[in-house]
Amino acid sequence: MAQEMNITVISTPSKLIDIVLAPDGSNFPEWKFLIKVNLDGMGKGDHLEKECPTDATAGDWKTTDKALMSRVINCIDRRIILSMQHCQTVKEVWDLVNKWFSGTSNLRKLYQLSQEAYRSSQKGRELRDYYYDFKSVCVALCAAMPITNDVGEMTKQRDRLLVFSWIAGLDKEYDVIRSQLLGNKDLESLDQVFSMLQNASGNNDSNELQERNVLMSQGGSTSDNYGYGSRGGG
Template sequence: MASATDSKSQNCLSFTVSVKLNRDNYPLWKSLVISIVKGCRLDGHMLGTKECPKEFIVSADSSKKPNPAFGDWQAHDSQLLGWLMNSMTVEIAVQLLHCETSKQLWDEAQSLAGAHTRSRIIYLKYEFHNIKKGEMKMEEYLVKMKNLVERLKLAGSPISNSDLIIQTLNGLDSEYNPVVVKLSNQTNLTWVDLQA
């Protein structure tokens, strides 16, 4: 008989991720997936903290009998594996078809996204240092800056919060000079404060 936790785990994976993993959105996809999977209490499978139990239980007389915990673990992990594959674009999922566990899929999706981003690190740094607000709406400009920082972080070249703020202010047009001067003098300015 399934426990209450088991049935909750099975039912909550009916939620879908609103963003399918592609080559450019790993940080966003990851945050959405982790929230749902943690809510289903299946994150131990995906992150490797809940290891697969032994397939058989060996009794004192050395006889083996099937371990029911093994079957439950396999069923939950297979369900999570399928759900994760379904949260990816076909292009990404096809490259990860060989994965047999949710942990292997999770790790390799991260590596795949990181490898793609690392190959573009020079381009991303150039874009980060040369981007200007120009004709973009302020919200669009701020989202683009934050997205570049997230991509650089994933590639193994993180940008500090202060560098993000400085570069964002540097990319503003001259009409924003009074705001730039005022904000530049604040020592503990956060990204959220800057956006406000």
């Protein structure tokens, strides 16, 4: 007697693409590309960028948008959907996931992408896999920091990459401060970051100096750190 099997069938018309956006956004570049390609191919790419019209076509536009929205939502992990219940249009969903995962307003994501792009390592992967993974990172980084005609914005992007490169090379003792910096809304310049780190280091140095003074008052030696502490006499 054949064993009974339970098979779950997903109706393809209910999903715009075959992949689901991961809750950590790790596959966002691929997901974004496929969503856009499919909607453009259907002649509905304008729903990603335009608001609902206010003329006589508004009714039909809303009906189409709701149908498209359901198919896009079905391509998103359920844990993310809970945070987008306020979205009413495809554009609102699109703008929200771009804000979360594109990196444009997320310094930690930008930092991660910059490190994967500029400090890349094969790490035992097949050459082809290493190449495709690197290309994926480059696409995500370019999407997060697009080329524009705005000189000010381009200068800001360049300065941000310089900051990322510099703080990535900081010693381990600065790990906590680095994490705090990436939690900021923005990092304007390398000079600003250096000043912030110097101030933080100054506070740490003051605390350390107080500890050294206590040790010296108790007869402790500081030769290991300064090179001129108490020496054995003969």
